[in-house]
Amino acid sequence: MIGGKPIELKVDTNRRRTLYGLVRRRELSDLLRLNDVPDPLTHSPSRSLTTTPLQQLFVLNSPFMQQQADALVARLHREAPESDRARLELAYRLLVNRTASEKELELGLQFVKDSPTEAWSQYAQVLLGSNEFLFVD
């Protein structure tokens, strides 16, 4: 949808571009603030790029990441119900658009076998937090 009212960034139903996010100048959203959103009070010629531990705390611990990981796991189970291996292969296809290497499949299988209940969610979070997924090439 183009145009229209702004939407709260954090709301679950938000599927729109960040351009339409509601910005409170004095209370920037944590996610944006941690990731170098330019100061909304002034002009910015470009966005500075920083890499900070506080950003990684978000990746490791935020409810947002946990929810996204859970959603990914649900999708993998839905679309590749046959086996762990199939799910791993699908994950790589979806997230980084390539075939997983044998080594990567091995690592993944090992990880999810070690603790079956939460393991998939934790694994999904690792993939979502990995450099290959998060950095745009």
Added chain:
Amino acid sequence: MNRIAKDHLPFNRRNLLRSVGGGFGMLSLAGLLQATESGRVQPHFAPKAKRVIFLFMNGGPFQCDLFDPKPDLNRFAGQKPAGTDLRTERPTGNLMGVPFKFARHGESGVEVSELLPHTAKCIDDICVLRSLYTDNPNHGPALFMMTSGSLTPSRPTLGAWLSYGLGTENDNLPGFVVLCPGRPVRFAELWSNGFLPGEHQGTYINHSQLDPKQMIPFLNNSKLSPEAQWKQLELMRELNAMHLQQNRAEPHLEARIRAMEVAYRMQLEASEAFDITREPASMRELYGKGDFANGCLLARRLAERGVRFTQVYYGNGQPWDTHSNHTASTRKLCQDIDQPIAALLTDLKQRGMLDDTLVVWGGEFGRTPTTENADGRDHNPWGFTMWMAGGGVRGGMTYGATDEFGFRSIEDKVHVHDLHATILHLMGFDHAKLTYRHAGRDYRLTDLYGRVVQEVIHG
């Protein structure tokens, strides 16, 4: 990756600016690359202080109640002599007397009011600056001036400049921390990184809740044990390392791998650092009770652990802004701050940290000797008091003077820019040379102004 954006250049921008700004010309590329590895920037000259604790009395305290005795104020109370009609935020009435007694303290004999008996015992370590002045009588602009050297917002703040210039001594904690048991007026604008990279912004902590998990966003994982998380981290490390093999030229990848390690350690270290319940009962008693006491104790813990700049706001909103009921409010406010201030200075001294920790105290402006609402005082940008202690500052002295009623600074005036220049100097920087290129020109904390007040510096 074909095009390399300017931020991906393999040398550190700070080092580049530093070398050019320092007048030494361009260092060799190899030299710059070497400097980049550590990521640390050297101060311009040997610093006297390694860290700053700024005790911010938001709202503006009245100097003549505390550190600037004015007998004429009481002598002429109820009158409006010439020179007391300076324009402030609102119209004010006649002079209102000060019911608090002053006495000389310590070996230096500097005068302190009866409202601060504990602080008075530390006066020999304190340099009282009686001649501060700023450029605007309103909270917003004055707050911005005190925090960022400009009346308008969106400039980098003092803590951000120091973070940019020095980095942090402890990678596992944020380098610029802001403590407030609530939200000060203007909030995050007061610790903004402005146009400096986002990593230099202050980390805001509401310390009214003493549990560290409530203080730092996303500090802990609600679902995973540390062991489970460690396994995640190991997997992440392997995957990222394999990815790095194929993308060697990208500094951000390695930086993020490092940042992830630090984040993991930060969970533990910040959980420990921000937990004042780990302090012995004797320490808690020394500082006393209340949010400001806790803030000061926290500040000391952070200073011990290498946090470069900690700003402790006295309270939510602007509690020192006593437009009415001034005298009674001031008694209460001073009760809250007196013991913690003395505890902080004594504590730092006992740990051998006072010499290289600069403690600054003050608000965004002062208050008028003339009255508002018959029992209040208005904002006073013309003259107010701040003090500094430790970090290379000469204690047991006063600098500068206001007029006979304590309204306007008239002798050895110290503008906020001069204060900033002095703080930067103590931290090892020439304030005119700590710059950052933005919007086509070099910016600095002190803009085009600022004079280092040499007279208050040791040796």
